[in-house]
Amino acid sequence: MNLVIFGAPGAGKGTQSALLVSELGYRQISTGDLLRKAVREGSSLGLEAKSLMDRGQLVPDEVVLGLVRESLGTLNGVPFILDGFPRNLSQLSQLQSLLSSLGLKLSRAVFLSVDSGLLVERLSGRRVCSKCGSVYHLIAKPPRTPGECDLCGAPLSHRPDDKEGVIRDRLGVYNRDTAPLKDEFRKLGILAEVDAGRPETVVFAAIRSHLGK
Numbered sequence: 293m294n295l296v297i298f299g300a301p302g303a304g305k306g307t308q309s310a311l312l313v314s315e316l317g318y319r320q321i322s323t324g325d326l327l328r329k330a331v332r333e334g335s336s337l338g339l340e341a342k343s344l345m346d347r348g349q350l351v352p353d354e355v356v357l358g359l360v361r362e363s364l365g366t367l368n369g370v371p372f373i374l375d376g377f378p379r380n381l382s383q384l385s386q387l388q389s390l391l392s393s394l395g396l397k398l399s400r401a402v403f404l405s406v407d408s409g410l411l412v413e414r415l416s417g418r419r420v421c422s423k424c425g426s427v428y429h430l431i432a433k434p435p436r437t438p439g440e441c442d443l444c445g446a447p448l449s450h451r452p453d454d455k456e457g458v459i460r461d462r463l464g465v466y467n468r469d470t471a472p473l474k475d476e477f478r479k480l481g482i483l484a485e486v487d488a489g490r491p492e493t494v495v496f497a498a499i500r501s502h503l504g505k
């Protein structure tokens with residue numbers, strides 16, 4: 293059962309995808325993570341992406357589609373979650389063509405619904421491990437030792453796009469470009485809406501029940 297997980301910045305897409313990976317054996321394809329990896333590696337794609345990401349703007353469709361195409365080609369039948377893709381109507385239509393050319397199908401699009409005030413709180417308190425990418429929150433999910441990853445001990449950092457002004461811009465882009473996808477997934481008959489303003493484990497239980505697992 294292949295999934296899209298979507299929702300506003302900070303809705304918990306990465307957090308819930310990590311649970312789907314560890315508990316249900318999914319492979320996560322996160323375009324945000326793939327782009328941040330390209331930025332860290334200093335590739336030309338990464339350099340092009342960085343200035344857009346730091347301003348909360350979308351990276352060109354053909355760049356992210358190339359990353360998704362490459363990841364889908366390595367699955368060998370493992371069910372996948374697309375996290376952060378598609379991000380607009382054009383990406384959705386390109387995804388549909390790509391999946392049909394690969395003989396793959398989406399079974400659910402899980403929409404994580406969260407109030408905007410809570411989103412800002414989540415993003416401004418988020419800290420991310422600079423080495424393994426584990427995600428924390430200063431209040432909701434603090435690391436055992438402040439500033440250090442529980443899993444690998446590497447320092448935690450604040451994402452450059454989690455600054456207040458950029459968060460506002462990202463929410464604007466989400467409302468303009470990504471929110472309309474909800475109606476499209478509803479028309480396709482695969483929309484599953486989850487109240488994601490609740491604790492992490494409660495949200496995960498709701499997702500599982502939409503998946504019948």
Ligand code: AP5
Binds near residue numbers: 462492
């Ligand atoms: P991306 O990395 O996809 O960012 P995003 O969509 O803005 O989402 P986030 O990663 O910020 O949030 P999330 O929903 O995963 O929340 P998380 O689980 O971490 O994209 C970054 C940039 O890359 C984009 O701006 C764009 O430039 C570019 N990009 C990416 N994809 C693209 C595409 N397809 N096309 C073009 N450009 C693209 O949780 C957030 C915090 O809340 C954490 O601290 C977490 O611990 C906490 N938390 C989570 N769930 C809960 C809960 N239930 N209760 C309490 N706290 C919680």
